Amino acid sequence: MAEEVLPEGLRFFNKKENQPDFVIGALVVTMNDLYEFCKAHPELVTEYNGKKQLKLQVLKSSKGNLYAKVDTWKPAEQIAAEAPPIEPLESLPF
Numbered sequence: 001m002a003e004e005v006l007p008e009g010l011r012f013f014n015k016k017e018n019q020p021d022f023v024i025g026a027l028v029v030t031m032n033d034l035y036e037f038c039k040a041h042p043e044l045v046t047e048y049n050g051k052k053q054l055k056l057q058v059l060k061s062s063k064g065n066l067y068a069k070v071d072t073w074k075p076a077e078q079i080a081a082e083a084p085p086i087e088p089l090e091s092l093p094f
Contacts, residue, residue, distance in 0.1 A: 004069040009034030012066035025066045
């Protein structure tokens with residue numbers, strides 16, 4: 001299992017007792033911290049329809065608290081496409 005990458009600039013809060021059932025919780029986004037995180041980790045930023053994005057999964061900890069982690073899953077074909085090309089046998093020195 002890959003190591004969890006927790007994004008900076010996001011804080012989750014569980015719903016309060018007096019809130020209705022359709023409320024799951026709250027999310028606070030600190031834009032500067034999230035921007036700096038993305039800038040420091042460009043390998044985690046993907047592109048969709050020409051726009052940059054950071055894929056996240058919202059999870060629940062063993063204590064029942066909400067949190068987010070970066071979704072680092074990539075399909076096998078995308079991983080293969082990112083791998084460096086293999087040199088043809090003719091170019092090897094032996």
